[in-house]
Amino acid sequence: MISLKSVAHRYDQQQDIRFEDWQIDAGSQWLLLGASGSGKSTLLHILTGILKPTQGSVSIKGTSIYDLSSKELDQFRGRNIGIVFQRPHLIKSLSISENLVIAQSFAKLPTDLKRVNEVLDALGISHKKNAYPDQLSQGQLQRVSIARAVINKPALLIADEPTSSLDDNNAAVVLDLLMQQSGANQATLLVATHDKRVKDAFKHTYELS
Numbered sequence: 001m002i003s004l005k006s007v008a009h010r011y012d013q014q015q016d017i018r019f020e021d022w023q024i025d026a027g028s029q030w031l032l033l034g035a036s037g038s039g040k041s042t043l044l045h046i047l048t049g050i051l052k053p054t055q056g057s058v059s060i061k062g063t064s065i066y067d068l069s070s071k072e073l074d075q076f077r078g079r080n081i082g083i084v085f086q087r088p089h090l091i092k093s094l095s096i097s098e099n100l101v102i103a104q105s106f107a108k109l110p111t112d113l114k115r116v117n118e119v120l121d122a123l124g125i126s127h128k129k130n131a132y133p134d135q136l137s138q139g140q141l142q143r144v145s146i147a148r149a150v151i152n153k154p155a156l157l158i159a160d161e162p163t164s165s166l167d168d169n170n171a172a173v174v175l176d177l178l179m180q181q182s183g184a185n186q187a188t189l190l191v192a193t194h195d196k197r198v199k200d201a202f203k204h205t206y207e208l209s
């Protein structure tokens with residue numbers, strides 16, 4: 001379970017951006033909507049432990065994340081939060097499977113090649129495990145991003161505009177894989193998007209005003 005309580009953030013001398021309280025059940029799948037400038041990126045940064053809000057508390061699996069030391073928070077993030085960005089940010093000098101292994105080591109988890117292979121298989125890219133990022137297509141790279149995000153079985157899987165740079169076919173595949181992977185790992189899925197092709201797939205919506 002994830003919860004936001006009385007959260008607000010203020011940049012410099014600007015007005016507070018207030019976020020409605022939110023209880024997110026484990027394994028539920030949410031769409032995050034809001035006009036440009038309403039605070040979506042701010043909220044995603046708050047939920048991923050990157051930006052401490054000026055007010056309120058954020059709790060993930062019973063841990064109030066901003067009460068952790070920065071070292072503890074780094075480790076917590078690596079183990080419990082998976083992030084998929086609009087474009088994959090993979091390490092170019094590492095192979096696909098090495099990119100996943102390094103995500104295990106960032107989270108201070110032992111290397112688990114069985115898990116790496118299992119995830120690559122589930123995402124249909126095991127044949128590319130020894131290839132390098134610049135040898136893959138956009139759609140394949142986005143699958144690797146999902147693989148990297150779920151490798152440590154996170155409680156929270158966040159995707160920020162994961163489909164907007166993809167064609168219809170790949171957008172449908174990526175959305176399907178995100179939902180499947182969140183289901184398989186019982187991860188809460190939160191997708192922020194303007195992509196109309198994606199919106200109908202979600203039952204729950206959190207909207208910023």
Ligand SMILES: Nc1ncnc2c1ncn2[C@@H]1O[C@H](COP(=O)(O)OP(=O)(O)OP(=O)(O)O)[C@@H](O)[C@H]1O
Nearest residue numbers: 011012014017034035036037038039040041042043
């Ligand atoms: N680092 C910052 N310093 C000062 N103001 C900021 C900063 N980041 C965002 N803001 C302001 O906070 C508000 C919310 O910004 P945010 O980026 O969260 O919106 P958004 O909903 O993600 O927008 P978009 O859909 O256009 O990306 C905006 O008014 C923005 O100008």
